[in-house]
Amino acid sequence: MSRVLIVEDDPMILRGLRDNLAKKEYDVITASDGEEGYRLALSGKPDLIILDLMLPNMNGLEICQKLRADGSSVPILMLTARGEESDRVLGLDLGADDYVTKPFSIRELLARVRARLRSAQTGDTLPDELRFDDVVVDFKRFEATRCGSPLEMTKKEFAILRLLAARVGEVVSREDLLNDVWGYENYPSTRTIDTHIGWLRAKLESNPASPKRLITVHGVGYKLTIP
Amino acid sequence: MSRVLIVEDDPMILRGLRDNLAKKEYDVITASDGEEGYRLALSGKPDLIILDLMLPNMNGLEICQKLRADGSSVPILMLTARGEESDRVLGLDLGADDYVTKPFSIRELLARVRARLRSAQTGDTLPDELRFDDVVVDFKRFEATRCGSPLEMTKKEFAILRLLAARVGEVVSREDLLNDVWGYENYPSTRTIDTHIGWLRAKLESNPASPKRLITVHGVGYKLTIP
DNA sequence: GATTCTTTGACAGTTCTTTGACATCCGCAC
DNA sequence: GTGCGGATGTCAAAGAACTGTCAAAGAATC
Numbered sequence: 472m473s474r475v476l477i478v479e480d481d482p483m484i485l486r487g488l489r490d491n492l493a494k495k496e497y498d499v500i501t502a503s504d505g506e507e508g509y510r511l512a513l514s515g516k517p518d519l520i521i522l523d524l525m526l527p528n529m530n531g532l533e534i535c536q537k538l539r540a541d542g543s544s545v546p547i548l549m550l551t552a553r554g555e556e557s558d559r560v561l562g563l564d565l566g567a568d569d570y571v572t573k574p575f576s577i578r579e580l581l582a583r584v585r586a587r588l589r590s591a592q593t594g595d596t597l598p599d600e601l602r603f604d605d606v607v608v609d610f611k612r613f614e615a616t617r618c619g620s621p622l623e624m625t626k627k628e629f630a631i632l633r634l635l636a637a638r639v640g641e642v643v644s645r646e647d648l649l650n651d652v653w654g655y656e657n658y659p660s661t662r663t664i665d666t667h668i669g670w671l672r673a674k675l676e677s678n679p680a681s682p683k684r685l686i687t688v689h690g691v692g693y694k695l696t697i698p
Numbered sequence: 699m700s701r702v703l704i705v706e707d708d709p710m711i712l713r714g715l716r717d718n719l720a721k722k723e724y725d726v727i728t729a730s731d732g733e734e735g736y737r738l739a740l741s742g743k744p745d746l747i748i749l750d751l752m753l754p755n756m757n758g759l760e761i762c763q764k765l766r767a768d769g770s771s772v773p774i775l776m777l778t779a780r781g782e783e784s785d786r787v788l789g790l791d792l793g794a795d796d797y798v799t800k801p802f803s804i805r806e807l808l809a810r811v812r813a814r815l816r817s818a819q820t821g822d823t824l825p826d827e828l829r830f831d832d833v834v835v836d837f838k839r840f841e842a843t844r845c846g847s848p849l850e851m852t853k854k855e856f857a858i859l860r861l862l863a864a865r866v867g868e869v870v871s872r873e874d875l876l877n878d879v880w881g882y883e884n885y886p887s888t889r890t891i892d893t894h895i896g897w898l899r900a901k902l903e904s905n906p907a908s909p910k911r912l913i914t915v916h917g918v919g920y921k922l923t924i925p
Numbered sequence: 926g927a928t929t930c931t932t933t934g935a936c937a938g939t940t941c942t943t944t945g946a947c948a949t950c951c952g953c954a955c
Numbered sequence: 956g957t958g959c960g961g962a963t964g965t966c967a968a969a970g971a972a973c974t975g976t977c978a979a980a981g982a983a984t985c
Binding site: 486487490491493640641642688689690691694 | 763766767838839840852853
């Protein structure tokens with residue numbers, strides 16, 4: 472069973488979160504101020520931390536920062552109120568893995584918790600490399616070659632390809648792509664995905680007009696099929 | 699027989715619900731204010747609770763919250779009026795499993811009640827794979843083959859087949875198909891289902907004219923029978 | 926400020942879904 | 956058994972929805 476630490480000072484929200492997570496069979500521990508949260512993050516060995524941004528004593532950013540400085544790599548999900556959004560970037564920089572804006576739907580939050588825990592546990596991690604046909608992609612170096620000659624790929628293209636590569640053969644829904652590559656809040660228009668897929672095909676497929684690797688599943692999403 | 703607790707202060711609505719549920723062979727108990735509702739939820743051992751959000755004495759959220767705090771995992775179906783979806787409510791549903799917005803159609807509500815009770819009892823989950831005869835269907839990859847050669851199937855076809863596969867041998871009513879595949883809101887005409895079943899038979903049956911796998915149960919629905 | 930990357934909107938082309946007409950089948954009453 | 960009404964099978968066509976592509980606007984980066 473996964474242990475989740477919630478650090479939140481609003482008792483209503485804390486209770487709601489705790490109840491919902493406990494119902495989903497998580498082992499839940501809680502703290503209602505920053506210092507206690509930080510202590511529990513160290514001593515409680517949580518598999519995931521839900522962290523409010525605004526907290527008494529020590530705010531979420533600080534906790535985040537200190538944990539990362541301590542070398543902890545536990546997934547952190549930051550709660551921010553609308554208006555604190557400017558801190559989002561900061562939060563992500565300081566080591567949060569994801570953030571949710573209040574008011575949030577519990578369903579969405581649970582989905583994210585699940586996603587984080589799964590990817591942390593089942594080694595469903597993003598691959599560092601991808602090879603097929605004459606293509607080699609190095610996701611860490613952001614380098615790609617085809618027949619040995621370099622391919623110019625953008626950050627987004629790497630990100631999309633990486634997610635598809637993480638689930639080779641399975642269909643990745645457009646929604647999953649949006650969530651993983653773009654984040655939960657900024658949903659660009661649907662056209663954006665197609666466009667990027669288009670670029671990728673132009674670079675990776677031997678015949679972009681009839682793709683063999685980046686397959687469209689009408690109404691669902693895309694999948695990467697490699698021999 | 700399943701027991702359903704209804705907590706609702708509007709006598710008109712309460713009566714409508716009670717009559718309809720009782721007619722469907724549920725054992726119905728009712729309360730018209732929050733405190734009584736909470737008591738009955740504890741003492742009455744309901745299999746499902748229909749809970750109005752706005753109630754005298756103790757509102758639906760509180761009841762929900764307290765029940766979850768008590769460790770109860772009974773399915774809760776919350777009734778909300780349009781406009782009551784304040785941020786807090788929307789943001790933190792404190793443990794309800796489903797929501798219905800007033801005004802609702804009794805048919806939709808009954809469908810949801812049935813769905814909840816069924817999934818609570820049988821815990822049925824959708825399969826990722828289906829095999830019979832020379833057919834193999836992979837619901838994650840959205841791939842299907844017959845004798846090893848690919849079958850072109852659409853999203854809807856996969857969805858219908860998956861629901862049938864989740865209850866192999868059992869008859870799945872047209873209503874259940876509509877609810878699961880199409881959702882509670884948009885009901886297409888009755889012809890639509892037949893048509894899709896027709897496509898499926900054409901692809902999966904060795905002799906589509908006299909189906910052996912996708913069986914019609916006249917007046918009820920369809921079932922998938924595999925050897 | 927120039928360059929590169931990303932997003933958007935229009936458009937065409939394609940695929941999927943729904944519908945209606947009609948034939949057929951089934952269960953039921955006579 | 957026969958006839959009736961409702962339910963289902965089938966098909967083609969209309970209607971929606973989705974995707975590929977492109978150019979241009981908008982952001983981000985350096």
